[in-house]
Every structure is written in C-alpha cells, then in structure tokens.
Amino acid sequence: MCGRARCTLRPEDVRRACHRHGPPARFLHLECYRPSYNVAPGSYMPVLRRDKDGVAVHCMKWGLVPGFTKKTDKPDFFKMFNARSESIAEKASFRRLLPKNRCLVAVDGFYEWKKEGSKKQPYYIHFKDERPLVFAALFDSWQNSGGETLYTFTILTTASSSALDWLHDRMPVILGDKDSVDTWLDDPSTSKLQPLLAPYEKSDLVWYPVTSAIGKLSFDGPERIQQIPLKASQNSLISKFFSAKQPKTEERDKETIPAGPKEEPILEGVLVSDSNDEIKQVDEEKAEPLVGDSSAVASPPESVKKEGESVETGGLELTGKSSGRKRDYELFSAQEKPWKQQQSVVVRMQDDKSCGKHGRKKQGKGNSKETQSTLHFFFDEK
Template sequence: MCGRARCTLRPEDVPRACHRHGFPAHFLHLECYRPSYNVAPGSYMPVLRRDNDGVSVHCMKWGLVPGFTRKTEKPDFFKMFNARSESVSEKASFRRLLPKNRCLVAVDGFYEWKKEGSKKQPYYIHFKDERPLVFAALYDSWQNSGGETLYTFTILTTASSSALDCLHDRMPVILGDKDSVDTWLDDPSTSKLQPLLAPYEKSDLVWYPVTSAIGKLSFDGPECIQQIPLKASQNSLISKFFSAKQPKTEERDKGTRSTDATIPAGPKEEPILEGYEGVVVSDSNDETKELDEEKDKLNEAQNLCFQKVVKAEPFIGDSSAIASHPESVKNEVEEGTYGEGESVETGGLEFTGKSSGKSGTKRAYELFSAQEKPWKQSMRLQDVDKSCGKHRRKQGKGKSNIKKSRETQSTLHFFFDEK
C-alpha cells in the first residue's frame, strides 16, 4: 500500500517528469497545492491528465470519492486512496474510469512500513538518481450538496517486486519510461494496460529507514527523509564491543597462566591474586575454624561466670533441694488435690508424686535445674541443710519436715530455660 509520499515538485516540473514537456499544459487550482515531505490522503497534489488541447496539471485531492456518492454524504479520503490493479476492471468504482479518467501522479518518493515484530518501521523509497517517480492513477469528480465540484484520485497498486518484497507485499504501479507513460495516458484500448500494471523490477529503486514520526500528519520537513540507524545495527555494535574485549581477556588469562607457571609446585596449591604473587589468599575453612574456637571460648567464659543460662537438664540426687513454686500450684501440691500418677507442669517445671489420701501428704519431687559446677552445687546443698537444721531446732524435733515454711522456700529457686 502507498499511503504516504513526498511531493515537493513545482507544478511546472510535473509535465517534464511525465515526459510531456513538449506539449502545451494547463494549470488548474494550483492555489490549493502545498509542497510537503509528508503527504497523506486528503491532501492536494498536482495530477497530470489529458485535456482537449493537450494535458492539464490539475491539483486534486488524494483519496477517490466516486461520482455516484450521495451529495449529503461526508467524503472519506482514506477509504479509496489505493486501488488494486488486479481487480480495477471488475469493481464499479474503478471500471467506469479506465477508458477516459486515467491520470499520472508525480512524486519525489514514497514511504512504506515494514513489520518488525509488534512494531512497524517506515522506509523512504525513491530512485537512485533522485528523478521523480510517476504513478498510474485514476481520477473522478463529485459534486456536494452545495454545488461545489471536487476532483479526487486514487493510486493503483500491484504486487511487490522481488527486491521490495522484504518491506511490503504491495507497491504502487510505477511507469518508469516514456512508452509506458504514453500508453497509460493516451491509448484508448484498455487491453494494452495490463502489461503496465506489473511490478517495477529495475535496480534503480532504493530505500532506507526513516523516523517513525512520519506517521504523524503534522510532521513535515527534511527530517522526514533523513536516514536513521536501525536497532539491529545498534545491537551488532554492542556485540562487536564485547567481542573486542575477548582478546584482552585471553591475554590476561595467558599472563595469569605464565605467572602460575613460575611458582614452584608445593604440597598444596593456594590461589594467588593477579599482580600480587607474594600474597596468598587464606582458606575459608581456616577462618571458620578460628571463629568456632572463639565462640567456644566465649561460651565457656559465660558458663563459668553464670552470665548466660544454658539449656536445662534433669538433675536428681539423694540430697535434692525442694524448690519454691507459684503460690497456687504450691497449695494444690501441699493439699494433695492431684491423684496418683498425675503431674503438674508450670513454666517448664514438672512435679510428680504419689498421693496417700491425706492432706499435707509427703510427695517425691523431681527437680529440673541448670547444669552447674560441682562446687556450686555442694554450696547450694549446704545452704539447704543449714536451713532445714534451723527449723528442726525451732520445732524441737530431730528430723526435717517435708512441708517447709515460706521463708525457707523463698530462699530456693529454679533455673528456667531462657532459650
């Protein structure tokens, strides 16, 4: 499809571009023409057509509006700005125009969009020697409800050439020589037109990528035809940049291997920093061992000073101390409210015993305390014996009672697991 073009030609240059410079030419409605680098359907362009006395350069709107269109209907110039040459003799909109309404459109070049993934990249297509391109076209006139006559045209398209097929599957019908121009413009027989509608296969047609801003109708100027680099070429430059770094990496590896070769072999090979042959990197396992030893020393010092409570383990002996406990649990144990084989758990502390059916019965307790040094445990047991002996003297008895006073019980304590 041909939907954008560059037309900066002067009106007097159009007959020469169409090989009609020796014939008299009439110029009509040139006040509507505005040269542009970005011409779209709906814009005015100079069109060369046959006239009674010769040819006329008539300024028409691009985008065919058939003459049978209703006068009250709003024209849509984008609906038929192109016509497929394969079916132009079959459709009513174009078939009636072939005998007498053939014309030529001269442009500097045209634009085509190539699909690249999800995006489309525009290309500017023109002749290598910068001569104008001449397209085969059809024109018609339409009168609106106000009585104004509007001349419009459509450009014929055909299958793309073998070279241009990489951009798009369609291209405009290009009349590249004087014979083809004369046949299209003057020959009354439509049977000779079919050979002219073939793709243009000559090698003088060239193209290059341009900015995607060409898609905006308001974008105009020489920037429209300025060539731009493609992203693929940018990626290739990046790949070349990294590939250029590879030889340096190989040379550095060679230098490292040569340095390693100068070091005498030993029982154990240590990694050597590049450029510092005398510096040996220490093994990570040795550092781990040193850290473990420091942790062990720290834990041992904390245990000796009793600054950190370790995990509680059961401690049972003949001289086990009776520890104090929460008041509510203590009363329940002393009153014998729990049956045989039952246990009371409170904050990591477990009491077990056998009930004799009497209040204030004796119970055997299992005491869970923290691990301590032997000398510390012996001092604790001596304190318990002194406390028990003190109560014996007060009671006047030679044996200790299981049921202790609150004062005695408050002097004992449990070590709970803070972890």
C-alpha cells in the same frame, strides 16, 4: 500500500517527469497545492491528465470519492486512496474510469512501514538518481450538496517486486519510461494496459530507514527523509545461533585446531642394554651395537631421526637432548608411560642377571623349576 509520499515538485516539474515536452499544459487549481515531505490522503497534489487541447496539471485531492456518491455524504479520503490493479476492471468504482479518466501522479518518493514485532519501522523509497517517480492513477469528480465539484484520485497498486517483498506485499504501479507513460495516458484501448500493471523490477529503486515521527501528519520538513541508523534487533543473536552453520573447509579445520605442547628434542639414536643397565647415544651415520650378552641386548632402532623428531626403540619412545657427546640416559619409569606402551617393549631374559633398577626385581640364581625338582628328590630319598 503507498499511504504516504513526498511531493515537493513544482507543477512544471510534474509535466517534465511525465515526458510532456510539447505545447504548454494548463494548470488548474494550483492555489490549493502545498509542497510537502509528508503528503497523506486528503491532501492536494498536482496530477497530470488529458485535456481538450493536450494535457493539464490539475490539483486534486488524494483519496477517490466516486461520482455516484450521495451529495449529502461526507467524503472519506482514506477509503479509496489505493486501488488494486488486479480488480479495477471488475469493481464499479474503477471500471467506468478506465477508458477516459486515467491520470499520472508524480512524486519525489514514497514511504512504507515494515512490521517488526509490535513496532513499525518506516522506510523512504525513491529513485537512485533522485528523478521523480510516476504512478498510474485514476481520477473522478463528485459534486456535494452545495454544488461544489471536487476532483479526487486513487493510486494503483500491484504485487511487490522481488527486491521489496521483504518490506510489503504491495507497491505502487510505477511507469518507468516514456512508452509506458504514453500508453497509460493516451491509448484509447484498455487491452494494452495490463502489461503496465506489473511490479517495477529495475535496480534503480532504493530505500533506507527514516524516523518514525512521520506518522504524525503535522511533522514536515527535510528531516523527514533523513536516514537513521537501525537499532540492533533483540532477536539478532538468537537468529545467528540457529542459523545454518557453514561447512568447515580443510583450511579452516587447520586453523581451528589448537597447537599442541612444544615437543622436547628427541635422541638421534639409542641402544638399550640390560646387561650394562645403560642407554648410550649412537652416531646417526653408523651405530655400533654394544658388546655384551647377546640375549640381553635389544635390537637397534629401525629408523634414526634428527633432533626434534621421535625415535622408535622397540615401540618405546625416548626423549632427551642431543649434546654431541656420549652420555647416559635413563628410561622412563612405568608410571610415566601408559601400560600399553610398557607391554610393547619386551626384552627376553635368558640368564639370572639383574634387570636394573628400572626393570624387574632381581630373581634368585638357578632355574626355579630345576630347584623344585632337586628338593623333591632329596625328600623322597630320605
């Protein structure tokens, strides 16, 4: 975590970022410092540490080389450029540095990579108001075989905040106010340091994706922090398909139900007469039954509705256009209505008259049972 950073601050800006506004600080080895948008372990950076007369802005190499390292060894700056804050009191490389070798590292922002399948997408993380970030760090000095003293430092890390855990499980220890900076730098007691090593949870930390070209150490410049649009993930459609569907509300159900076909205007009132083989329009306010064989006349409709609404006539629904005058209407044929609706209309016939062209076929005169008994008597007599 935190293996790349942007540090374009002036040495005086580092002192201000660490809330040191008192006596002027000493500046050491600043000739080695090169402001960069792509700082990596092994690069020189300005570090604020305690000094005899106050504080010093000391240019050191990023990547700790412990002082007990053999003089003949070749330093590896990528081995300890970060230190886990949970174990600094246990490991020998860091435990001996806690009392007197605490320091502060100020940067414009830092970078982190998000794994997306086989690829990694870098993000630039910084404060919303563009003020410098101040990291808790430890430094050490090492002397090589040539007698040259090299100052190096490591940045402490902690568990990621709830806002950044999607990106990485670790983040730098950010000291966001003057009290935490003063405690880390000046307090001689190491027992007060533990609360400072928590994740930074404030909402003023922001981020956005940047070009993957920052992986090259030679790539530098302002374009390095330019925000880029992310390409649509190939799995976006699949993830949306398998995502939990939202429950439909009553409003939503009404919107999704397609409108049915437009209904034809319905008769305002009708009577069915088997004797006259007619369906005549009846006035809405007063419907007089037709005169005829009382047994062959269906009862008038129980409810008469306005034009555009259905009219129930013994369970059979009739449709037509109301013209305001009397006219004949034909019943729907049996082929145009379901069988169940045909059964709902039962007109009892008690005479031998014809039921009309839309009813049953004309039967012979006389009762079939009576005819049979008469013939039987005729043949028995003979």
